[in-house]
Amino acid sequence: MMQEKNKARTSNLCVDGQALWTDLMDTARFGKTPKGGIRRLTLTQEDKQVRDWFMQTCESLGCTVSYDSMGNLFARRPGQDNTLPPITMGSHLDTQPTGGKFDGILGVLGGLSVLRALHKSGYITRHPIELINWTNEEGSRFSPPMMCSGVFAGVFTEEDVLEKRDRAGIRFGDELDTIGYRGAEPCGQHPLTAYFELHIEQGPILEAEDKTIGIVTGIQGARWYEVTVRGKDAHAGSTPMPLRHDALLASAKMIEAVSLVAKEHSPSAVGTVGLLExxxxxxxVVPGEVFFTIDIRDPDDAVVLKMEQDLMQRLQQIAENGGVTIEVVQIWDAPAVHFDQQCVNMVEEAAAEGNYPARRIVSGPGHDAGYVARVAPTAMIFVPCKDGLSHNEEESIxxxxxxxxxxxxxxxxxxxDQFFNLSE
Known part of the structure; x- marks a missing residue:
């Protein structure tokens, strides 16, 4: 239940907003692009550089930093009772190939600002407090996304993820060793009491409604596919149109079908083809083979399933009509997530006590919080981004x-920290 606006805050602590902004601008140099964005792909040297910065900064605030077998980082501030599992915060430091300065890292550096506020005040919580950087949230180099929070939650196996390869054939496990962030603790054996994730909305709703805080109640369901369309290479000048097996032409019709299926399952369904080779x-040369990805989403899992069924029928028909073959591999299935009601209420009350205009909202994008919710009470906090723009170098808050x-x-x-003390 939303508390009254004049209700007393849990504490009189506040973060240092200028220090948080300085951190955001400072870390943007790791993988900085000419257009002012960030290219910091998972397990690259740029990823190592920002991880090193994270470790050093957290240690300067009295935290100890460890990392597990998937490279997930945990910065721990001791509490009064260190036998208790920690209250945790987190997000990710990796970016899209043409990413912005705020996607993911706001949650990590926002958590860092919480640790800084506690450190400067000398306030000691009952539970330890931990800040987490999850490896490979974006899935832009190694697919699928949220791989290592997925291992943590038991969705993927460690062995499978270590064998994943990027489009250049480079193995995930080898790159993890190269940057020196493979830890001894098996992923998933790190206990949590609760988890909170701060993130930009990556959509236009909060800005359009002049809201400062989004109280995230859950995440819509999503499925990803890799599609290979095979036709026949042929000379563009000497092959008559009726005799062609044009993989690209067929793929173009398939890509249009993805958009049409999403529109037919309105109002909330979306469908995207974001990668094409x-x-x-x-x-x-008449194209002989095309590879592309499909991403479909909706808050209702039943709608996602119906979209999949409709789309697969259309893709097969297009392939037959075009004289090509099609192979579709589902690489990710993330059912809709509903966050813990108590944790959602805590976010709502915190927003009200700070007098921030707020609304409840469902997340369109996936987040590490979606997998963490399987193993610990979880909630998310959104803030607006300009024009709803994200996964773009012009991303701004x-x-x-x-x-x-x-x-x-x-x-x-x-x-x-107070609630779970009482309930333990």
Whole structure:
């Protein structure tokens, strides 16, 4: 239940908004792009650089930092009773190939600002407090996304993830060893009491409604597919149109079908083809093979299933009509997530006590919190991003919104520290 706006805050602590903004701008140099964005792909040297910075900064605030067998980082601030599992915060430091300065890292650095506030005040919580960086949230180099929070939650096996390869054939486990972040603790054996994740909305709703805080109640369901369409390479000048087996032409119709199916399952369904490779990719050769990805989502798992069924029928028919073959492999299935009601209430109360305009919202994108919710009480906090733009170098938020989100995170963590004391 939302508390009255004049209800006393859990504490009189506040984050240092300027320090948080400085951290956001400082870490943007790791993988900085000419257009002002960030290219910091998982397990690259840029990823190592920001991880090293994270470790050093957390240690300067009195935390101990460890990492598990998947490279997930845990910065731990001791509590009054260190036998208790920690109250945790987190997100990710990796980015898209043309990412912005705030996606993911706001949650990590917002959590860092919470640790800084506790450190400067000398406030000791009952539980230890931990800040987590999850490895490979984006899935842009190694698919699927959220792989290592997925291992943590038992969705994927450690062995399978270590064998994953990027599009260049480079093995995940080898790259984890190269940057020196494979730990001894088996992934998933790190106990949690509760988990909170701060993130930019990555959509336009909060900005359009002039809301500062999104109280995230859950995450919509999503499925990803890899599609290979095979036709026949042929000379562009001498092969008559009726005799062609054009893989790219068929793929173009399939891509249109993805959009049509999503529109037919309105109002909330979405469908995207975001990666496409054409072979042999020569100007005077009829394309013989095309590879592309499909991403479909909706808050209702039944709608996602119906979209899949409709889409697969259409893709097969297009292949038959075009004289090509099609292979579809599902690489990710993430059912809709409903966050813990007590943790959601803590976020809502924290927003009200800070007098921040807020609304409840369902997340369109997936997040590590979706997998963590399988093993611990979990909630998320959103702040607006300009024009709803994300996964883009022009991604932008305001300093005031970053500070507000971090303050709500701080208060939610302190509420959880009190609540779970009473319930244990």
């Amino acid at each position: 054409n072979r042999p990719n020569s100007s005077n 305001t300093k005031a919104h970053a500070e507000a989100g971090a303050n709500v995170l701080l208060e939610a963590v302190l509420k959880a």
